[in-house]
Amino acid sequence: MSDTPTAKRDRIELISLYVVTIILAFVIAAILVNTSGGSWSKAVEAMINGSFKNPGRWGETLRRAAPLLIVAAGSAIAAKAGIINIGQEGQVLIGATGAAFIMTKIHPGSPLMLILGVLLGMLSGAAWAGISALLYYWRRVPVVLSTLLLVYLSSQITGYTMTRKFLLLEVIEGSPTKIQNSAKTAVNSRLGIMHIFGNNVPLTVPIAIIFAIGVAYILAHSVWGFRLKMLGLNPRTAQRAGVSHVKFGTMALLTSGAAAGLAGSLMLATGESNYRASSGFSASVGWDGLLVALVARNNPYASIPVALAFACLHTGSNFLAAAGVESVLVDVIRGLLVLALFIPPAVSELRKKRRVLALMTERA
Amino acid sequence: MADPISDHLIENHKGGGTSVPPPAVVVRRIVKRYGALAACDGVDLTMRAGEIHGVLGQNGAGKSTLMKILIGLVTPDEGSIAINGKDARIGSPQIASDLGIGMVHQHFSLVDGLSVWENVVLGEKAHLDRSAARSRVAEIGERYGLDVDPDARVSSLTAGQRQRVEIIKCLRRDPKILIFDEPTSVLTPEESSHLFGVLRNVVKTEGRTVALVSHKLEEVLRATDDITIMRDGKVVAFMRTQETDRHALAEAMVGRNVDLRGGKTRHASENTIVASDVAAPVPVLEVIDASVHTKAAGVQLANLSLSVMAGEIVGIAGVEGNGQRVLADVLSSLTALNSGSVKVKGREIASGRPGAMSKSGIGVIPEDRHDSGCVLDMSVAENLVLADQGSFAQRGFLDRKKISTQAEELVQQFGINCSTVDAPMWTLSGGNQQRVVLARELSIGPSVLVAAQPTRGLDVGAIEYMGGRLKLAAADGVGVLLISSEIEELIELSDRILVMYRGAIVGEMKAGEIDMHRLGMLMGGAG
Numbered sequence: 001m002s003d004t005p006t007a008k009r010d011r012i013e014l015i016s017l018y019v020v021t022i023i024l025a026f027v028i029a030a031i032l033v034n035t036s037g038g039s040w041s042k043a044v045e046a047m048i049n050g051s052f053k054n055p056g057r058w059g060e061t062l063r064r065a066a067p068l069l070i071v072a073a074g075s076a077i078a079a080k081a082g083i084i085n086i087g088q089e090g091q092v093l094i095g096a097t098g099a100a101f102i103m104t105k106i107h108p109g110s111p112l113m114l115i116l117g118v119l120l121g122m123l124s125g126a127a128w129a130g131i132s133a134l135l136y137y138w139r140r141v142p143v144v145l146s147t148l149l150l151v152y153l154s155s156q157i158t159g160y161t162m163t164r165k166f167l168l169l170e171v172i173e174g175s176p177t178k179i180q181n182s183a184k185t186a187v188n189s190r191l192g193i194m195h196i197f198g199n200n201v202p203l204t205v206p207i208a209i210i211f212a213i214g215v216a217y218i219l220a221h222s223v224w225g226f227r228l229k230m231l232g233l234n235p236r237t238a239q240r241a242g243v244s245h246v247k248f249g250t251m252a253l254l255t256s257g258a259a260a261g262l263a264g265s266l267m268l269a270t271g272e273s274n275y276r277a278s279s280g281f282s283a284s285v286g287w288d289g290l291l292v293a294l295v296a297r298n299n300p301y302a303s304i305p306v307a308l309a310f311a312c313l314h315t316g317s318n319f320l321a322a323a324g325v326e327s328v329l330v331d332v333i334r335g336l337l338v339l340a341l342f343i344p345p346a347v348s349e350l351r352k353k354r355r356v357l358a359l360m361t362e363r364a
Numbered sequence: 365m366a367d368p369i370s371d372h373l374i375e376n377h378k379g380g381g382t383s384v385p386p387p388a389v390v391v392r393r394i395v396k397r398y399g400a401l402a403a404c405d406g407v408d409l410t411m412r413a414g415e416i417h418g419v420l421g422q423n424g425a426g427k428s429t430l431m432k433i434l435i436g437l438v439t440p441d442e443g444s445i446a447i448n449g450k451d452a453r454i455g456s457p458q459i460a461s462d463l464g465i466g467m468v469h470q471h472f473s474l475v476d477g478l479s480v481w482e483n484v485v486l487g488e489k490a491h492l493d494r495s496a497a498r499s500r501v502a503e504i505g506e507r508y509g510l511d512v513d514p515d516a517r518v519s520s521l522t523a524g525q526r527q528r529v530e531i532i533k534c535l536r537r538d539p540k541i542l543i544f545d546e547p548t549s550v551l552t553p554e555e556s557s558h559l560f561g562v563l564r565n566v567v568k569t570e571g572r573t574v575a576l577v578s579h580k581l582e583e584v585l586r587a588t589d590d591i592t593i594m595r596d597g598k599v600v601a602f603m604r605t606q607e608t609d610r611h612a613l614a615e616a617m618v619g620r621n622v623d624l625r626g627g628k629t630r631h632a633s634e635n636t637i638v639a640s641d642v643a644a645p646v647p648v649l650e651v652i653d654a655s656v657h658t659k660a661a662g663v664q665l666a667n668l669s670l671s672v673m674a675g676e677i678v679g680i681a682g683v684e685g686n687g688q689r690v691l692a693d694v695l696s697s698l699t700a701l702n703s704g705s706v707k708v709k710g711r712e713i714a715s716g717r718p719g720a721m722s723k724s725g726i727g728v729i730p731e732d733r734h735d736s737g738c739v740l741d742m743s744v745a746e747n748l749v750l751a752d753q754g755s756f757a758q759r760g761f762l763d764r765k766k767i768s769t770q771a772e773e774l775v776q777q778f779g780i781n782c783s784t785v786d787a788p789m790w791t792l793s794g795g796n797q798q799r800v801v802l803a804r805e806l807s808i809g810p811s812v813l814v815a816a817q818p819t820r821g822l823d824v825g826a827i828e829y830m831g832g833r834l835k836l837a838a839a840d841g842v843g844v845l846l847i848s849s850e851i852e853e854l855i856e857l858s859d860r861i862l863v864m865y866r867g868a869i870v871g872e873m874k875a876g877e878i879d880m881h882r883l884g885m886l887m888g889g890a891g
Contacts, residue, residue, distance in 0.1 A: 221764075223757045229742070230750065236736040240696045240728065241750045242719020356740070356790050 071289025074259020125261020
């Protein structure tokens with residue numbers, strides 16, 4: 001199928017569309033930077049320095065990219081079943097909080113605690129997504145709504161655990177605690193960090209790549225993936241063929257929540273915010289991961305470069321402020337680039353739909 | 365509403381003492397072709413003001429096409445139309461509306477989340493005056509006995525009430541000619557008789573013209589003044605209602621020249637009885653006292669019972685919308701029974717449990733293959749193994765090689781025309797998609813095959829092929845349940861025909877003893 005002339009033409013069109021939109025985004029961004037008193041050439045330099053050129057920066061970028069990739073691969077699972085989970089931000093946070101219960105509470109800790117912590121983190125993320133599944137199959141509350149709203153609840157709940165000593169609040173003898181965060185994780189329950197050419201590359205990076213490839217393989221080749229696909233594309237045909245909407249839909253949502261939980265607990269295990277969980281711990285990893293999945297059109301393989309690109313935007317933009325670019329503009333530029341990456345696949349998707357529709361009405 | 369045409373009409377009626385007014389609608393020699401098929405083939409129709417005109421015919425007789433032509437949705441290839449004696453070219457629904465023609469469609473076009481009055485004014489471009497609109501709805505409702513609360517949400521209304529909203533919506537534009545397409549298909553008997561009262565009122569007191577499109581003998585006899593009967597795109601009879609009866613109507617609708625080819629179908633029953641080692645053959649499929657009712661749709665199956673023996677083709681005749689679709693859904697595990705049971709070879713199957721019917725050996729060719737028969741965005745090969753993915757897998761992973769081997773084999777065996785087995789399903793023509801569904805359902809070795817409208821939309825060759833396949837399946841000992849609205853197809857293929865009406869089986873005939881009279885009457889609910 002991939003070598004039919006239409007498919008070839010489509011691919012060329014898609015790529016040229018990417019080129020055009022990305023150039024356009026950069027041009028608009030340059031104009032914005034220059035008119036607000038900055039210099040676009042300096043901004044570009046800052047982005048490059050920040051994301052990989054300066055010492056230690058590409059390690060930072062990879063550190064950021066890994067959880068994005070895990071979250072995106074998880075989103076792809078839900079999307080396969082036709083379920084739109086947009087609450088990864090909350091699931092990441094709840095996952096990290098769950099992991100913190102084991103990783104910070106049990107000292108001196110051991111590698112077993114690391115594994116148990118990550119498992120509890122995945123379980124917490126899954127349970128958090130499970131609330132949405134329950135609400136949908138029991139009361140028909142749309143998953144998009146409930147997953148989104150649960151994000152706000154998640155930071156409240158995590159925040160609460162950081163206000164009580166018997167939960168996660170760090171106990172510091174003799175000093176009133178103002179900063180509400182958990183204790184550091186036990187040293188033995190941390191995940192290794194590789195030192196490569198002066199960069200700190202956490203082990204989450206290979207884990208994320210293996211995870212994404214594994215998800216892609218399972219979705220494409222397992223019976224389970226086949227059933228999710230059937231459910232996503234035609235729920236009635238799926239039901240006739242023995243795929244229960246409730247069972248498989250719930251499984252897909254739980255798995256995508258577990259992936260977000262995995263991302264959160266691995267972030268904690270590799271030293272995000274200095275090995276301490278807090279209510280702001282997820283740092284937009286959930287949102288960005290969701291965007292990665294959207295831009296990669298829920299393809300875990302494509303998510304790998306896209307996650308890297310998003311991570312570059314993140315780490316690079318940290319340097320923009322130093323180059324005299326107003327901090328608000330940083331967000332605007334990121335938004336522009338997201339749009340640029342998002343428009344081409346949306347256009348080609350629309351085109352395909354129109355072509356199918358035309359063919360079907362012609363034949364009806 | 366000050367256009368000259370409706371003014372002219374009103375004058376005709378107000379003053380019409382001396383001169384005889386021209387008929388409200390005159391249709392002459394209308395032809396509409398779709399490819400080789402002539403949906404309307406030289407149709408004549410005359411409707412007079414102040415009367416209810418019934419248009420009777422089976423599904424596919426051309427009634428709907430004719431009405432779509434009057435409402436400007438379809439442009440005829442040949443023929444002419446005169447409205448109130450003036451030639452009219454109805455090129456668009458807007459023109460029809462300007463001519464004073466309105467239609468109440470069979471399928472409602474209401475927005476569930478909006479209130480009644482909002483639905484009524486929907487699509488109007490003028491300034492929205494909430495209180496005026498509400499009082500207008502209430503006023504129309506009162507005048508015609510269409511009682512409905514203007515502020516109610518449409519989603520909270522019953523089917524009958526929704527239809528009232530549709531009628532109000534239509535009457536609000538003050539049409540002189542109203543077309544009702546199968547209006548009672550979703551109504552209870554009480555709601556139907558109320559509707560006929562309303563129609564009579566509209567016609568008698570205001571001189572409007574009503575066309576009542578229907579396939580139900582009883583209601584056409586009860587509600588109309590004149591009846592035009594269509595079959596196969598042609599008008600086969602015109603009658604004054606007072607001068608006719610059910611028998612004449614049934615005969616005209618079904619046609620007396622149907623070739624009774626019962627003899628040809630004696631194919632399988634004998635050898636399967638020999639093959640089975642039980643003395644008294646157990647039916648392969650039994651449906652016992654099956655009932656389905658929902659709040660939204662009302663009663664859909666009413667204590668329906670039927671059984672199919674191995675090697676037997678049992679036809680279900682009936683006008684569409686009498687529960688056939690629901691029956692097929694039940695046998696597809698898509699709908700759960702409220703009471704009653706389904707048994708395959710004497711073993712009860714849990715209804716509504718995903719995949720249960722398929723696993724127990726019920727293959728289904730659904731009425732709408734895009735709805736529950738195939739997945740358009742999957743490949744042909746994948747579609748061929750949908751029902752039975754488990755046997756094409758090892759340790760939870762798909763065996764792609766085995767899948768393509770099976771697919772290649774079925775493509776060959778069923779003559780499916782596709783570029784490769786990996787081509788997406790949507791690239792196939794309708795007939796080939798249907799073959800994919802058939803091939804898959806037969807490949808699981810079913811004991812029962814349900815074929816719902818299996819030849820709909822197919823060309824002649826494909827129809828013949830499908831018929832042959834069903835016979836072959838029966839000869840192999842499969843019990844075939846053939847649900848169809850094509851009477852000739854049923855007669856040609858079935859060993860037994862059951863007639864379905866309002867969710868129940870109301871009559872049964874053996875292949876050799878088919879009485880077209882009775883069949884027509886049973887289908888029209890007049891048995």
